[in-house]
Amino acid sequence: MYDFAYQKPGSLADAVKVLSGDPDAKALAGGQTFIPVLKQRLNKPSTVVDLSKLGLSGITVSGDKIVIGAMTRHAEIASNADIKAKIPGLAHQASLIGDEAVRHRGTMGGSLANNDPAACYPSALLALGGTVKTDRRTIAADDFFQGMFTTALEQGEIITSVELPVPQKSAYEKFRNPASRYAIVGVFVAKFASGVRLAITGAGQGGVFRHTAMEKALSANFSPDAIGGIVTSSDDLNSDIHASSEYRAHLIGVISKRAVAKAA
Template sequence: MYDFAYEKPGSVADAVKLLSDDMEAKALAGGQTFIPVLKQRLNKPTSVVDLSKLGLSGITVSGDKVIIGAMTTHAAIASSPEIKARIPGLQYQAALIGDEAVRHRGTMGGSLANNDPAACYPSALLALGGTIKTDRRTITADEFFQGMFTTALEPGEIITSVEMPIPEKSAYEKFRNPASRYAIVGVFVAKFPSAVRLAITGASQGGVFRHTAFETALSANFAPDAIAGITTPADDLNGDIHASAEYRAHLIGVVAKRAVAKAT
């Protein structure tokens, strides 16, 4: 990797200042994507700002919401009894990410900020209608994800926590690449009293997205058969060595029905 300065601030304000003063500086959360990028010399930051000492980890329940600190690891979410009792789909999702080493280093905030089109957490946040808290504002999930590796975050802006409303039912299903364990197609479904939200990751060229046709059908009848006759166009889906766009379109229906069946 290229040479860079290493900073480890002790407060969010200090971290924001370091990132704002140097537009070539990069934030480091769990590093499960960023460190390999540095090793391959695909990025050349002037400095790396380590966020591990900012006190941004932890899981709390407040009324009808679960609040997760941005630096909370996948392993902590997967092992949390609070998450399992209230949003079991999220607990199961975290347990499927990478391998044990990745789960003990990778963080929710880092994954959301990176917005990899095959990452798991974006589908949970979007399906749950969650919000992202940063050092300066609150962003809804529908506004946050803006395309492949693209979010609403501004330069120097740091995710501090994530809030997720507690649904009546939730589930996640993933058809994963056997080597990387990233989602070829992943589906998160959440049932609320007034509506159902369903989000898909791994399939689209634009990253995570809500499947409104599935949502409408499931809001009327929350059962796998309700979406059995709905097809997904392959026009904007990914096609690669792992799966064609047409195969992903087929998988979306299969995996979505499995997720709904698990939630019920």
């Protein structure tokens, strides 16, 4: 690992100032992806800004929404009683990330800001139609993800919380790489009175995406059979040593049906 200066600011304004003033400064949330990246020398920050003292952790229910602080750990999301009751798909999803020790450190905000194409949370945020709150604005999920490892966040912009509407039904189904535990295909489905949203992670070259054909069919009939005949094109899907794009396209159909069956 290259050496760097380390700062742990005590206020959001101070953290934004350091990160905005230096394009080589990087934010550290839980570090479960970032520290391995630093070890591999894939990133050479001048300063690492630890966000753990900004008071960004916690889960609150606010009307028909759940608000999750950006520094809330996966383990807290997986075990939180309100999330289990209101968005069971999200609690289940958090319980499948990494392993026990990783879930004790990794954060929702860190995962969303990184936007790894195989990360789990982007699918929940997108399927739930949530919003990302930052130090300066609110960004809708549909605008937040802008391709692999790319988001709408500006230099120095820090996620403070995530607001998720409570759906009528939700489920997450993940086909894991047996070694890395990352999603080869992960499907989050959410049913609202206004319709169904379904987002897929792990498969797309551009990162997480919504499957509009399935959403349309499920909004008319929320059952696995409704999407049995929908063929997903393998264009724009990832192909690697673990799974070809054709295999991922097939898995999207299978895993989506399982997710709907679990939610229904």
